[in-house]
Amino acid sequence: MEILILCDKNDWIAKKVHQQLLHTEIDAAIVFAEQLAFAQSWKQLISDTGECCTEIYLQDSQYIDSKKLKSVFNRIKFLNMPQFLNVTDRNYAEMEMFALYASFLKSISHALLEPILTKNLIIEETNLLYYFDLAINAGLDVIDYHFTTAPKWQNSADSIPVYPLNNADHSLPVKAPHLVWENLPCVYLEAYTKPIKIVIIDESVYPQIYNDKIPGLIKFAKATGKTFLELQFVEADGKMKLLDVNDFPLNASEETINALSLLIKTKSL
Amino acid sequence: MILIMGIPTEPPVKLLLEAAKKIKIPYLMLNQREIRFWDLSIKYVNNKFSGQISLGDQKYDLESFSGIYVRMMDYNHLPEVKDEVFKMVNPREILKISLIHTKLLEWLVITKCRILNKPTDMLSNLSKPYQAQIIAECGLKVPSHCITSNKSSAVSFAQKWGPLIYKSISSARSIVKELDLNDSEKLNKIKYLPTQFQQKLEGYNIRVHVVGNKLFATKAVSNVVDYRYASQDGEEIELLEAQLPKHIEESCFKLSAKLNLALCGIDLFLTTQNEYYCFEVNPSPGYSFYQELTGQDIAAAIANWLAYGDAR
Numbered sequence: 337m338e339i340l341i342l343c344d345k346n347d348w349i350a351k352k353v354h355q356q357l358l359h360t361e362i363d364a365a366i367v368f369a370e371q372l373a374f375a376q377s378w379k380q381l382i383s384d385t386g387e388c389c390t391e392i393y394l395q396d397s398q399y400i401d402s403k404k405l406k407s408v409f410n411r412i413k414f415l416n417m418p419q420f421l422n423v424t425d426r427n428y429a430e431m432e433m434f435a436l437y438a439s440f441l442k443s444i445s446h447a448l449l450e451p452i453l454t455k456n457l458i459i460e461e462t463n464l465l466y467y468f469d470l471a472i473n474a475g476l477d478v479i480d481y482h483f484t485t486a487p488k489w490q491n492s493a494d495s496i497p498v499y500p501l502n503n504a505d506h507s508l509p510v511k512a513p514h515l516v517w518e519n520l521p522c523v524y525l526e527a528y529t530k531p532i533k534i535v536i537i538d539e540s541v542y543p544q545i546y547n548d549k550i551p552g553l554i555k556f557a558k559a560t561g562k563t564f565l566e567l568q569f570v571e572a573d574g575k576m577k578l579l580d581v582n583d584f585p586l587n588a589s590e591e592t593i594n595a596l597s598l599l600i601k602t603k604s605l
Numbered sequence: 606m607i608l609i610m611g612i613p614t615e616p617p618v619k620l621l622l623e624a625a626k627k628i629k630i631p632y633l634m635l636n637q638r639e640i641r642f643w644d645l646s647i648k649y650v651n652n653k654f655s656g657q658i659s660l661g662d663q664k665y666d667l668e669s670f671s672g673i674y675v676r677m678m679d680y681n682h683l684p685e686v687k688d689e690v691f692k693m694v695n696p697r698e699i700l701k702i703s704l705i706h707t708k709l710l711e712w713l714v715i716t717k718c719r720i721l722n723k724p725t726d727m728l729s730n731l732s733k734p735y736q737a738q739i740i741a742e743c744g745l746k747v748p749s750h751c752i753t754s755n756k757s758s759a760v761s762f763a764q765k766w767g768p769l770i771y772k773s774i775s776s777a778r779s780i781v782k783e784l785d786l787n788d789s790e791k792l793n794k795i796k797y798l799p800t801q802f803q804q805k806l807e808g809y810n811i812r813v814h815v816v817g818n819k820l821f822a823t824k825a826v827s828n829v830v831d832y833r834y835a836s837q838d839g840e841e842i843e844l845l846e847a848q849l850p851k852h853i854e855e856s857c858f859k860l861s862a863k864l865n866l867a868l869c870g871i872d873l874f875l876t877t878q879n880e881y882y883c884f885e886v887n888p889s890p891g892y893s894f895y896q897e898l899t900g901q902d903i904a905a906a907i908a909n910w911l912a913y914g915d916a917r
Contacts, residue, residue, distance in 0.1 A: 377755040378799040381762075382734055384749050384882070386741020419797075429798050431731075431775035436752055436799050439734035439774070454864070455714075455725035457732065461707070465647065465654075469715040472652045483647040483708055485701055490646065500704055520697065521704045 337400055339364040339604050342372075343411035349588050349596075350411045356597040364600065365398065369412045373433060374419070380439060388443035402440060405447040407604035409596070412437070413459050413584070449599060450563040462502050467560070467581040474556035476549065477577040479570060480526035488519035495524035506568065506582040528570035528579065535585070536565045537595045546576060564596065606631040606669070607911040608718075610709070611676035612638060616893035617904075618676055624904035630912045633665060637677055637706075638685065641698040645705050647712060656712055667712060672719040672911025676889060680706040719911055721816075721868035727888035729864055733774045734801070736864075736885060743860040745853075745873075745883040748806060754799040756792050759784075766804040774801045808876040811847055814892050815861040815869050816906040819916035820854055822847040822873075823895045844898040849873075853881050860886060868907060 339357070343350030345368045357364040376393040390402040415433040420426035441452040468478040483500055484490045497516045498509035500523045508531055515522035535542045536557040541550050557565055560583065568580035588596070607625065609632055611618040625632045635643070635658070647656040647667075656667035680686055680702055685694040694702075710724050729736045737747040751762035752774060763769050763786055773779035783805060786792070810825040824847040828840050849857070853873070860883075861869050870890025874882045892903040906916035 375754070377758070377796075378753060379755055379758045380734065380750070380752040380799070382737055382747065382750040382752075384741075384746045386738045386747055388734065388738055417798075428773075428775075428777055431777050432773060432798060435732035435734065435773075435775040438732035439738065439752075442732075442735045442738050452735075454729045457728040457735070463711045463714055465649075465708075465711045466714050468649055469654070478649055478652055480651070481647075481649040483645070483704075485644045485646070485705060501707070521701060 337365050337398070338404060338406040339600060340400065340405055340407070341366045341409045341411070341600075342369070343367075343409075344369050347411050347586075349586065349593070350409065352588070352593045353409065353596045353600065356593055357600060360597070360601070362597075362601050362604075367394065367398065367400070369415050371395065371398075372412070372437070373415045373417050378436065380436060380443075382439075388439065390440045390443060392440075402444050405444050407449070407600050408444055408447045409449050409600050410441060410452075411584075447603070449603060451561070453561050456561070462506075462581060462583065464502065464580070468578065470559045471552075471556050471578045474559060475552040476556060477575045479528060479572055479577040479579050482524040483521070484524070485521045486519060487516045487522045487524070490524075494527060496527055497522045498525055499523070502580065505586075506566070506580055508568070509579075525579075526572045526577075528572040528577070530571040531579070532569050532576075534567045534569060535588070535592050536567065537592065538563050538599055540595055542589070542591055542595070549576065563599070606633060606665075606671065607908065608633050608635060608665075608670040608673045610635045610637070610673065612636065612678065615676065616897075617891055618674075620893050620896060620904040621674055621907055624902070624908045628905060628908060630908050632908075633670070637680065637683060640680075640705050641685075641694065641702050643705065645708055647708055654715070668717060670718050671913070672721070673713070673716065674721050674907060674911060675713060675724065677706070677710075719867070719914060721907060721911065722866045722888055726865040730885060730888055731776050733885055739863060740860060740883045740886065743863055744856040745860065746880065748803045748874075748882050748884070750801055750803050752799050752801045754796050756795060759792060759795060759800075759802055760786065762802055768805045769802045770805045771800055771802050806874050806876050806882060808874055808878075811849070811873040811875055812895055813849070813857050813871040813873055814890060814895065814901075814903050815857055815867070815871065816903060817867050817910035817914070817916040818858075819906045819910075820849075820857060821895070821901045821903055821906070822849050823899055823901065824875075844895060846899055846901060850881075864888070867910065 341350050341354050341364060354364055354366040371394050374395060376395050378392050380390040382388045392400040415437055417426055417429040417433055420429045438457055445451045471478050497512055499512050500521050536553055539554050541553050562583050566582040566585040569576045570579045607630060609621060613622060613634055613636055642660060644659045658665050686699055686702060714723055714725050741747050749766050753759050769784040770781050771784050772781045812823045814821040824845045826843040857871050864886060866888050870887035872884040896903045910916040
């Protein structure tokens, strides 16, 4: 097994990429998170010099040897361990399995499309401030944004009050004027129009419509350490401004699937 | 002025507050237990960041602090959130507590202030074997590990490296125990969850605290496998100031820099063969335990580093 896709069972993108690779006669394996959680056995050895190798025997007799992997597309962020019925045991087992999985990923950095970084060892809400900071450093514009715990006293007629946390599905922010009336924490966003999604895969940008932005977008993507990103831009104050970043897209165009497949194939050569 | 975020009665925070007072470094204590009384504002306007925390007339620009010490507990576990202490905190305030914590943690990731430590840099000890690979990249040896759910793999590892100890590999705290190969009931259980086995070393533990450009080494003398729990086993522990060879000090500084943890607690082990090993790095060390027993003034070093960028 040299080319491997690791994903959840219902990961549409990973499955499409796998089909695309098979269609072009690339021998790629796909392994679901569930198979790893219920694997017949795991064995990871770490030497005193930090050399790490992992062998995983799956129930269906597939075998993963970390030393043989050449290209890996990892889409697993967490391993559920439903076999532990007691909540305390399950929480512990999930922490332990994730720790093992992170170590496995670290040991196959050479093969991963997106090397594992310490900052990505946790699943959390998108940190927009972090992405805004990187975007500005990359020369991109970001939307005027104001989080406040006292919106009633900081009202701005030109801004739109929205819920302070991002939508999990990265849909456009929902207007929430009642937060101002009730003086509950909210975010004020500058008024905007024309939302457009841009996908970045490695050094390619889709759709290729804002040519002057491409160097900045690639610089931004490199700074995130992510290979596959979906950015929400909007028009505000006559400029294209960044509104949101999705670092784990769940939908993709055919063009995106093809680009990901090509990237996996190239990595394996 | 330095910003201290946490609970003022918690020993590491308490010692830092005392040190800052003693060496006359102005500070702001942002007490998590009282965070609902504060207001927070974070802005990006024309691609420029600004932020402010305020309590009544007191207003502080977030980026105006010379340094920030972060020792915040998960807000979900604050008594007023978890247990609704005295029913004095209403749902509006709980929402405010959660959002202030969330946004402050987001800001801490991007702040240009000196910081001990950024929340995203503190994640490496969620996976000890992940961290072990980074430790080895910095020139420190790590004990040989085998993490397995296969009994025969564990037994063959024990035959090569035994005696072994076993412990957790995540941030879940576990008491280190020695493996008894005759305890087949325990060994049979590893099929349910991969378990870490590690060669048991003979010698003594050394805790190193790196604070920016300063290092404190403390030798722990104890007869038990896990000296942190010596008292539970009815054993005594003695902590003594220690000196490290230059190359080990350099590796500790390198490791602190590689993990981007200007403050960290590094668990070393000096074997009877005079070899140094590193077990793990704690990104938010409870240094007070060591300071109180040795008199090493780690708190002052932290305060100085936050205020002036120099821990000496």
